[in-house]
């Protein structure tokens with residue numbers, strides 16, 4: 001969590017005192033014991049890094065699915081648009097409609113594979129669906145496929161160059177294009193998605209070559225090409241096409257959790273924007289031989305300070321962190337082990353001494369720490385880095401800051417996406 005001393009996303013690391021002061025102000029203002037902090041200066045900074053890694057004529061399409069990977073879609077979109085992102089991409093229709101209902105007017109791609117029932121909403125909300133085949137549009141006539149302002153439906157074509165998930169096979173592309181031409185559907189863009197992690201350049205390069213070869217016959221036509229998401233940006237693969245299409249990088253999340261992935265990602269200058277901040281709700285000195293929490297899986301071996309924090313698996317703290325995760329004690333930098341089971345609404349940690357009343361702890365740190373950052377937790381759990389931020393539910397408020405000031409607070413039920 002970046003304190004007041006950090007200016008507009010600079011690489012300055014705030015002092016523990018600054019972090020505590022900001023957190024305590026937020027605790028007081030929001031009157032909650034735990035919250036998710038999203039530093040919008042870090043988001044703006046990451047957009048600058050993305051631009052630096054992109055070609056000079058390449059535009060940014062910000063991927064904000066999964067509520068911007070847990071950071072909250074609207075505030076992140078606001079920064080992206082302020083910083084000049086030309087287009088956005090989401091995974092589902094509901095996300096696209098949500099953005100439209102919140103007055104977002106730039107082109108929005110819906111990356112999930114289109115199904116027939118979604119066409120009516122695609123048209124009504126002026127969205128650009130992703131196609132891997134013609135199935136969803138087979139039942140329609142030319143005249144059916146227009147947006148309310150009369151423009152022809154636009155689609156983006158996903159080309160399978162190796163991911164083998166969605167996507168038209170390159171050898172079937174011509175037939176799909178012909179089908180769309182007959183229906184007078186416009187092709188907004190063609191894209192592909194890399195399968196391998198940052199450290200596996202060769203396979204991604206092969207995918208890029210396959211993509212460039214597949215789209216070459218259409219070079220004279222007015223559509224965009226895009227391939228690089230976070231991994232491609234870091235690898236410099238496809239980062240000079242018409243668009244880059246990153247998601248994780250926007251909030252400073254690395255696409256892979258290996259130490260080498262993290263090293264390369266961090267060295268680009270990205271900064272994680274999200275931290276999970278909490279403070280002691282209760283604490284006590286327990287004597288030796290006390291078994292803590294459900295199933296008593298941790299037993300004190302000496303007099304131990306046990307501190308309760310009010311966040312649990314219902315908020316998004318993985319239950320698998322029971323007896324193996326740690327929480328950062330901001331004042332000292334200590335990593336305090338999670339002891340016993342992560343419960344639905346709380347966790348217990350062990351401290352070497354009693355906490356002070358204004359002490360602040362972070363359950364997910366906005367850095368690249370091996371233990372407590374999203375990347376560190378993901379490595380420990382064998383999870384995706386994006387899961388670690390994306391799984392936090394709406395129960396904890398999300399607090400947004402710029403220049404060390406709170407600019408927005410989303411509280412549980414208000415925060416619906």
Ligand SMILES: Cc1ncc(COP(=O)(O)O)c(C=O)c1O
Pocket residue numbers: 063111193229230231245246247248249255
């Ligand atoms: C098709 C597609 N494009 C772009 C992205 C963004 O990827 P990243 O978050 O790794 O940048 C994703 C994420 O899963 C995706 O599925």
